Amino acid sequence: MSARPVGLWLLVLAGAVVLATVAGAIVVMGSPAEQRRMRIDERRVDDLRQVEAAARAFRADTGALPDTLDALDARPGVALDVSDPETGSRYEYRKTGADAFELCATFITDTAAKREAKRRWQDPHWVHGAGRHCFTFRIDGGSRSDPQPRP
Secondary structure, eight states: OOHHHHHHHHHHHHHHHHHHHHHHHHHHHOOHHHHHHHHHHHHHHHHHHHHHHHHHHHHHHHSSOOSSHHHHHTSTTOOOOOBOTTTOOBOEEEEEETTEEEEEEEESSOTTTTHHHHTTTSOGGGOOOSEEEEEEEESBTBEEOOSSOOO
């Protein structure tokens, strides 16, 4: 038996292992397009976290929540990303009471479906489904995520 056929079989075997590894990685991590969608949604959540923190600071400074997102964004020294990174549409802010407000955005991915796998590192207050989702906050009682998307 010559060395050439053995080398050829080793090359074929190594190629099959590489392909299987790449396919396994895509199955576990998702496709590059899915990873991009997840990163965009993570950016949306980060933006909303900043808006939440700014609303809380506004309330601490003035004694009241802002009436609009524009009022919050116009504060000196506050630099907020108040627009969706993909569509450019503004996030929704709505004051729902003296100490309560709601933030809404439209998401591409469904983190609620992956909640069990991510439970160790994902803040449960920011779990969302795909589509429009609103998060409700109460200043005196902490924050909570509304588990149901609102139309």
